[in-house]
Amino acid sequence: MIDLVIETRCRNLGGFEVGRVLPYAKRRMVGPFIFFDRMGPVTFPAGLPRSVDVRPHPHIGISTITYLFEGEIMHRDSLGTEQPIRPGEVNWMTAGRGITHSERFERARREGGRMDGIQAWVALPEADEETDPGFEHVSGAALPVWEDDGVWGRVVAGEAFGLKAGVRTFSPMAYVHLEMQAGRRVAVPEAYTERAAYIASGSVEVGGRRHEAGRMLVFTPRQPVTLAAVEPASVMLVAGEPLGPRFIDWNFVSSSKERIEQAKADWRAGRMKLPDLDNSEFIPLPGEPVPPPNPMS
Template structure:
């Protein structure tokens, strides 16, 4: 059954509002997923000002997983990568020992439009926290389609429902988008110790209880409850194997508090370089 219900909380990342789900005070992680933000839905009026952009900022010890439902963004990082992302495609950036990147609304700058999607962070296993940073992009057609009576979607990463994504992951996990017609059952993958469903839109019924959009349902280990879509619903399913305790401060994740302190000092003193294609501005280290 539903072990924990996590509500979405509004959070500002400058001029852009997101709905934060993870980390939560009662549940910091689901499998290796340590961060989960809903980026919308919201309308960006043309011209979309640069004040809406996310300036260059650093990460260590995690992978950022960006997946859009609507809109478009431009990613630039300290490896020299420049990549637009559009709905259904995937940007997977592994920070490892340290990387910086920006996210700008350049593809929407003149026209504006609706923006919606998810940015998740996946913590790295301890023995891979200091690996070299990396970035990969997958177009929508490269990700496996999930199709059955009354449901369709994509397996973004990992293995589930008899499918495997081509995306290379650092620990066992699954991450998928599903759109389910009202009255249909929702398949919850088995074989993973920790599992959750985030309701983007619609309504689910589990064990006689109804759950609505903006909520994450965390399920008990080994349970296989009947999950029913009460109406047409848009869902994100995620989970995997736990990695053990992690410290999180600002954009840094690590199994070591000392490593977090080192990352703070590295950003403060410019030892994590800026994206060469976007190096005129950056987000300074927070005071708190």
């Protein structure tokens, strides 16, 4: 029923901690999901230093989604997008052949406040790895939601529980936010080959065993699985079909090592455009010296 339990590994990003879940040594992906980080929960003070922000950086070969439970992040990208990310919304950025973006904690800097959410990367099928970059914003009110006997659910992306989110995805998948009252149960959809549940808060039982917050439970393919909330619980379901192996190097994901090396060379040489509204600084390749400001435009 459960193939693997992945414990969160904490990493300090220079102002707050994130919990790394995917990739994991024994499980690189679940369906197309190749990266899964918990950001927070953390309480930011007003006057937060700019060093906590995520400066402009590049991606290829994936779509990204930052889904918040609390707080706000300002997203700016090389397509000219400027969009605050707020709780319960979908901000789906497709990197494809290449995009750059920044993530700034501007509201927290002004006002202070809580921050809590998930950042996930979804690998693109090989045929779509070089697709044009894009960005879609979908408000929480426009996402499909249901309630049933103490269980509330929102389909963030893909299709599950008979509902389909409006954002364009490139392969069969599901990304679902569940809120479960104590004692309530949910059957995990069996339509996808690979499935997992991340326990964001509370605790759940599967097959009579209790699992606490911070764990991702990776399920056996095609076997029935039921989640039972031991106490009020928030759970994120991820599911999809395997896409084949992917290489990951820093922020670059591809089925080809050569393509990643090309992306690194492009970033190093200043051939990837920075966000128009945030182009005064950027993150260099890991281990390389910081170059002069703003070589890209």
